[in-house]
Amino acid sequence: MKATDRVLGILLLVLAVAYGWGATQFPVPFAGPESVGPSTFPKALAVIMGLCSLYLVVKPDESQPWGGLRVLGELGLALTILAAYILLLEPFGFIPATTLAVGALCWRMGVRPLKACMTGLLSGTSVFLLFTFGLELALPTGILELH
Amino acid sequence: MEVLHYLLEGFGTALAPENLMYALIGCFLGTLIGALPGLGPANGVAIMIPLAFTLGLRPETALIMLTSVYAGAMYGGRISSILLNIPGDEPAMMTCLDGYPMARKGKAAEALALSALASFIGSLVATVGLILLAPILARFALSFGPAEYFALFILAFATLGGVTGKNPVKSALAAAIGLAIATIGIDLSTGTQRYTFDVLELFEGVDFIVAIVGLFAISELLLFIEDHHGSAPRAGVIVNRLALSFRSVLQILPTSIRGGLLGFIAGVLPGAGASLGSFVSYTLEKKLVGAKGCFGEGDPRGVAAPEAGNNGAASGALVPMLTLGIPGSGTTAVLLAMLVSFNITPGPMMFTQHADIVWGVIAALLVGNILLLLLNIPLVGIFVKLLSVPPRYLMPVVTMVAFVGVYSISHSAFDLFFMVAFGVLGYIFRKADIPLVPVILGMLLGPEMEKNLRHVLQIHDGDWTMLWDSGLSLGLWGVALAGLVLPVLLGARLRRRMRPSLQD
Numbered sequence: 001m002k003a004t005d006r007v008l009g010i011l012l013l014v015l016a017v018a019y020g021w022g023a024t025q026f027p028v029p030f031a032g033p034e035s036v037g038p039s040t041f042p043k044a045l046a047v048i049m050g051l052c053s054l055y056l057v058v059k060p061d062e063s064q065p066w067g068g069l070r071v072l073g074e075l076g077l078a079l080t081i082l083a084a085y086i087l088l089l090e091p092f093g094f095i096p097a098t099t100l101a102v103g104a105l106c107w108r109m110g111v112r113p114l115k116a117c118m119t120g121l122l123s124g125t126s127v128f129l130l131f132t133f134g135l136e137l138a139l140p141t142g143i144l145e146l147h
Numbered sequence: 148m149e150v151l152h153y154l155l156e157g158f159g160t161a162l163a164p165e166n167l168m169y170a171l172i173g174c175f176l177g178t179l180i181g182a183l184p185g186l187g188p189a190n191g192v193a194i195m196i197p198l199a200f201t202l203g204l205r206p207e208t209a210l211i212m213l214t215s216v217y218a219g220a221m222y223g224g225r226i227s228s229i230l231l232n233i234p235g236d237e238p239a240m241m242t243c244l245d246g247y248p249m250a251r252k253g254k255a256a257e258a259l260a261l262s263a264l265a266s267f268i269g270s271l272v273a274t275v276g277l278i279l280l281a282p283i284l285a286r287f288a289l290s291f292g293p294a295e296y297f298a299l300f301i302l303a304f305a306t307l308g309g310v311t312g313k314n315p316v317k318s319a320l321a322a323a324i325g326l327a328i329a330t331i332g333i334d335l336s337t338g339t340q341r342y343t344f345d346v347l348e349l350f351e352g353v354d355f356i357v358a359i360v361g362l363f364a365i366s367e368l369l370l371f372i373e374d375h376h377g378s379a380p381r382a383g384v385i386v387n388r389l390a391l392s393f394r395s396v397l398q399i400l401p402t403s404i405r406g407g408l409l410g411f412i413a414g415v416l417p418g419a420g421a422s423l424g425s426f427v428s429y430t431l432e433k434k435l436v437g438a439k440g441c442f443g444e445g446d447p448r449g450v451a452a453p454e455a456g457n458n459g460a461a462s463g464a465l466v467p468m469l470t471l472g473i474p475g476s477g478t479t480a481v482l483l484a485m486l487v488s489f490n491i492t493p494g495p496m497m498f499t500q501h502a503d504i505v506w507g508v509i510a511a512l513l514v515g516n517i518l519l520l521l522l523n524i525p526l527v528g529i530f531v532k533l534l535s536v537p538p539r540y541l542m543p544v545v546t547m548v549a550f551v552g553v554y555s556i557s558h559s560a561f562d563l564f565f566m567v568a569f570g571v572l573g574y575i576f577r578k579a580d581i582p583l584v585p586v587i588l589g590m591l592l593g594p595e596m597e598k599n600l601r602h603v604l605q606i607h608d609g610d611w612t613m614l615w616d617s618g619l620s621l622g623l624w625g626v627a628l629a630g631l632v633l634p635v636l637l638g639a640r641l642r643r644r645m646r647p648s649l650q651d
Contacts, residue, residue, distance in 0.1 A: 012324075019327055027339060035604070038339040040600070041326075042327065045327050049320065049323040049327065052316050075574075079567065079571070082365070082546075086567070089550075105543035106540060109538075110539050111539050119543070119544070120543075123544045127548065127551060135202060137201055137555055139554075
């Protein structure tokens, strides 16, 4: 699989060029242009990044094989779960969101659904109790809030 | 004698009840982190940082706790090496060679106890070395100017891959990416906005704690999902009742002292690290007493040597970290992140400005080792039980703890999304064999490195050759160059020699 290095090399080369170009667009500092300024270091880095990524394109290594579509799907699902966790953390509250997120991750890694949910609920509750009463740090209570 | 005075004061800090309690917690968690395969020491320490932060610990307490985690992880790595023949972390792989055979002979308890003892002695020897060497090195480093510092940073990057590193170009690329990330935010000396795209959250730059936790913890989760390593490793051996004879303790004593010394040297040298420390001390021990022993079939000395070596190296690696501010390994890089986020500039000035912290940490290392020895011999059963928790339960919970840590620093969803993004980046980099540690080191050292570069250029009106003008800086550049070239020449050979000895 030499393609990994090649593709990554090209992407990083584009990034290096964009980064270097970005450095030339900084506004001129208040004291007037100087030989050494905020753009000196980024420009040097852009050159190094560019050269290294060129090397990757020209002389790629054998790298690890990528998983097939199934693996890609699983990874996508895991990332979706994490994103949902972040979005639900405050509105739902820590314990319900954690139960769902940890439960879903456990389930995708091969634990049976009921056991997975229990893992989420138990770990979420214990971390919540530890943080709220042991360490006196507030985690969002969300829908479980007592009025 | 000045050293002794500071050290006593350090003990005063380390033995304060609160610090002692956190040291104990750190030792326990560290051993656990080291023991669980797949949760490496750098990863474990990274998850602990935001927690230490949100607890509102004072810098010395936080650092003492994390140093204990660090020392504990080195102890823990051996448990799964001995019982499962799977190293808990990379330096522990040499312990498999004699540890697992010994366990299969029904001497698992002895192997665990002797290796704990060897770890203790190795670490003790190396900590004494640290106490003697660090102040001298710090005093020497005080004479460094900006050009020398810049060369020193280059040296740190060049040697980070280590003599066993694979592709130096990928390490350099990783370092450049890390440094580039460090330039995001408002430039400190002119106030120019760089790469912020007018996003308010980027004005202060990228928080490297968020980045580190993402790069390590989230990418680890993604790799686990891909590999389906969900089930627990089967313990092939049963832990017997401990029957330790005084003779076998005496037998490993010289081995452990030698191993500790070698490990210390390997730890101090830039780019060598704990893996090489344990490899060198095992090989030497085999050469030295090989004829009289039964190495590879469960010789106690074959368990003691690599354990003393990797614990020695762990303490040795703190020397360049504390005195020069350049970490020699991934885990010390993460420890450095902790220092930087407490607004303590690592480097030689730390010994004068923050003497209490430095010596508190060194004393904590000694105290921590005693705690670890006490923890490890009677409590080894608990760690063995926890080893049998399958990763498919563990990894999601660890990920959740990482989320909680980052969330509790800033209460911002932006940081959490950033963490996940860094996780994806870390996953892609690991698939492409691009090392992650230089990225982190780049983010950490970037601001200091740029500051020194601009000092040199400003003083000499933009003359770049001034970077290698003095003899000292020229020497540092030379070592850096050697650090880049040597792995290409020697690395393949060393890797070959380390590999077959493992497959036997």
